[in-house]
Amino acid sequence: MKSIVLAPARGGHGYEPRRTESEAPRPGEGEVTVSMKACGLCGTDLEKIRGEYTASMPVVGHEAAGVVAELGEGAGGFSVGDRVFPHHHVPDYTCYLCRAGNETMCDHYRGSNLVPGGFSEVFAVPKWNVERGGVLKLPGNLSFEVASLIEPLACCVRAVRKCHVEPGESVFIAGAGPVGMMHALLLAPTSAKVVVSDVAEWRLRFAEKAGVGRVIDAAAEDVPAQVRAETDGRGADVAMVASGSRAAILQGLRSVRKGGRVCIFGVPPKGSVLDYDVSDLYNAEREVQTSYGATETDTKGALRVLESRGAEFGALVTHRFPLDEFGKAVEAASGGTAMKVVVTP
Ligand SMILES: [Zn+2]
Ligand SMILES: [Zn+2]
Known part of the structure; x- marks a missing residue:
């Protein structure tokens, strides 16, 4: 065998x-x-x-x-x-x-x-x-x-459950790899808006063809600004970070609305330290959730x-x-x- x-x-x-x-x-x-x-x-x-x-x-x-x-x-x-x-x-x-x-x-x-x-x-x-x-x-x-x-x-179903993603909410998905796309397909039918970002050209084209929502090129565009532009200037209700990269986690934190939730779903490599001003988290009452x-x-x-x-x-x-x-x-x-x-x- x-x-x-x-x-x-x-x-x-x-x-x-x-x-x-x-x-x-x-x-x-x-x-x-x-x-x-x-x-x-x-x-x-x-x-x-x-x-x-x-x-x-x-x-x-x-x-x-x-x-x-x-x-x-x-x-x-x-x-x-x-x-x-x-x-x-x-x-x-x-x-x-x-x-x-x-x-x-x-x-x-x-x-x-x-x-x-x-x-x-x-x-x-x-x-x-x-x-x-x-x-x-x-x-x-x-x-x-x-x-x-x-x-x-x-794993996506559990993350959606843990973050209480409700029908009619807007969702930003950082990372258009297989699990990012699974989240996008899972949430597209019930969400008010799905926004997906990635840095890889091929994945961006794939996400566009799948027709799940707005696709942002994180290598070329200002992700939080684009997510805000798609959500009446507020920011997304929920960010699913479907990538282990620090940049993606930061984009998640910066792209959700006041009181919004960020789910760290991708596995961050050991030693991933964020350069992030926690007062921003507090002042905007953002919630951080993880799902494993x-x-x-x-x-x-x-x-x-x-x-x-x-x-x-x-x-x-x-x-x-x-x-x-x-x-x-x-x-x-x-x-x-x-x-x-x-x-x-
Ligand atoms: Zn797996
Ligand atoms: Zn037990």
């Missing part, structure tokens, strides 16, 4: 993706194994490879969909051949943080993962995830490629969105590579001329 796993980089900084051949995992008690059919390459996978990722363990591939290959003893509710989405991180849903609504901060949330990761012909889903509802069955009309969008879309990961409420919510709007979101997938060409997948996703990159067996 072929897999892509991370090994410490020879230079000592970050990790290198390595292609390995091994025996396919067999499910232990309560586990299921899944034959991967599609697995999205996430910005965080790229960050792990660059050694910039700060949030969890170095396993690549967590946006996978596939078919149940084998069932461990006691793994009820599934049959071999079921088409599924397995969630890689699942909280315990019982601790103080879970009950407070901070499920993705649960001590157990990052404690389990797909083994050896989603970029593998076959991977095991831990009993922990299976018994807590982390494996969703896919409706027949949903392609594996579209199902590979469940995890990233679920997703729960099963959100994966189910994302699945419902994709059931009815699969074609729209599926159009975000611009590149596909087999496992054998993982290096090309990383190159394409890093190059600024791709939206979502999906890896197939």
